[in-house]
Amino acid sequence: MLITVLVVGIPFGIVARQAGLAPAEIVAMSVFIFAGASQFAMVQLFRDGAAWPVIVATVLLINLRHVLMAAALRPHFDVSVARRLAAAFVLTDEAFAMAIGWFRRGRTELAYYATFAVALYLLWNTATVIGMLAGPSIGEPRRFGVDFAITATFVAIVVLGVRRRSDAIVAVAAALLAAALAALGASVIAVVAAGALAPLLVLFIRDGRAA
Amino acid sequence: MTWLAIAGSAVVTYVVRAFAFRVALPSGLPRGVSRYLDALPAAIIAALAGPAILVPGGAPTRGPELAAAIVVVAVVAWRRNLLLGVLSGVATVAVLRLVLAA
Numbered sequence: 001m002l003i004t005v006l007v008v009g010i011p012f013g014i015v016a017r018q019a020g021l022a023p024a025e026i027v028a029m030s031v032f033i034f035a036g037a038s039q040f041a042m043v044q045l046f047r048d049g050a051a052w053p054v055i056v057a058t059v060l061l062i063n064l065r066h067v068l069m070a071a072a073l074r075p076h077f078d079v080s081v082a083r084r085l086a087a088a089f090v091l092t093d094e095a096f097a098m099a100i101g102w103f104r105r106g107r108t109e110l111a112y113y114a115t116f117a118v119a120l121y122l123l124w125n126t127a128t129v130i131g132m133l134a135g136p137s138i139g140e141p142r143r144f145g146v147d148f149a150i151t152a153t154f155v156a157i158v159v160l161g162v163r164r165r166s167d168a169i170v171a172v173a174a175a176l177l178a179a180a181l182a183a184l185g186a187s188v189i190a191v192v193a194a195g196a197l198a199p200l201l202v203l204f205i206r207d208g209r210a211a
Numbered sequence: 212m213t214w215l216a217i218a219g220s221a222v223v224t225y226v227v228r229a230f231a232f233r234v235a236l237p238s239g240l241p242r243g244v245s246r247y248l249d250a251l252p253a254a255i256i257a258a259l260a261g262p263a264i265l266v267p268g269g270a271p272t273r274g275p276e277l278a279a280a281i282v283v284v285a286v287v288a289w290r291r292n293l294l295l296g297v298l299s300g301v302a303t304v305a306v307l308r309l310v311l312a313a
Contacts, residue, residue: 007294025213032221037252041259042220052212056219062255063227065248068240070231081233088229145305148276152283152300154260159287159296161253174254175261182262183271190262195255202246 005094005123008036008153013131014138015040015150019047023132030128034121035092037157038062041191044150048187057192069096076103077110090117166205174198275307 009030016026021043029039038059045055070091076099077084087110095117102112138146158171178194181187264280265272279300287296 004293011294011297021213025217028214028217029220032217033224035224037256038220038224041256042216044259044263046213046216052216052219055216056223058255058259059220060223060227062252063224065252066224066228067231067236068245068248070228071236074232074235077232084232085229088232089225091228091232145279145301145303145308148263148279148304149297149301151260151263151276152279152297153293154256155264155280155283155300156287156293156296158253158257158260159284160291160293167250167253170250170254171257174257175264178258178261179265182269183266187262187269191255191258194258194261195251198254198258199247199250202250203243 002119002123005120006127009124009127010131010134011149011153012036012039012043013128013133014135015131015146015153016043016128017132017135018138018146019043021046026128026132027125030125033059034090034124035059035063036124037154040150040153040157044154045191054189054192058195061192061195065093066091066096069093072096073099073103073113076108079110087113087117090121092117092120094120166202169205170198170201173201273311275304275311278307279303 012030013026016029016039017023029042033039033042041058041062042055045058070088073087073091073096074084077087095113098116099113102109162168162171174194174197177198178190181190181194186193260280264276267276282303283296283300286299287293290296
């Protein structure tokens, strides 16, 4: 899982640099936001010239799931408010998955979460800088298909996250709806609208529990 | 502009992470709500990819992007490897664009 962070973080640095973001902006994203999928989404939206409220709304929707994760972790964090708020800053899907597994095995030590989550944070930032420094040496983006790397990363993230039939249906519906809106000239709201509407489909799909 | 987007994104990301750590939610959200929230991130990410695959640069694709997306789905579904999938997709796009330009 720690290796995965490098494998995703380095491409993030590369595509962010190729999209024309300044090094300080790229580093600030990883230091202050620290959310992989959101940061890739931001790079694409910056490249498309989206307005800042659209970018912030997209990031909010991508990260809303963390409310559920924090709610599941909270009973195990019998510590001061300050410490809980610190734990929240490094909450990621990966840290959540490791911590919830740990607590379910009956363990209670919070040092496990802290160590793992902070290691992820440091690795993500290191990987960002490595990718950012390598970015300019990769050459003219369109010619080598590098402009497609960010799209390919989104597709790969979605495929890795498919656990049920409804996941695949929602993803395809969101992609088609966003493309249709973009083709009709509504590219500003395409992502937020398609991304917020498509998940409503799960309420109409009956399928089994996650495998 | 860029800095506003970064600062705003940092704030909303932290607020959603901290919210339930600070405020105890009533246990057991309605099942529909949790399923919706669960499906949301993948839908947003797919919505980001959709236009770049089907209408790259605002015009319908001539094929390379769609073919490459299919390659990425196949490779990632088969090997469960993100990097391998991305590299195959980039290579597919590069080769097909060269072929179409020839």
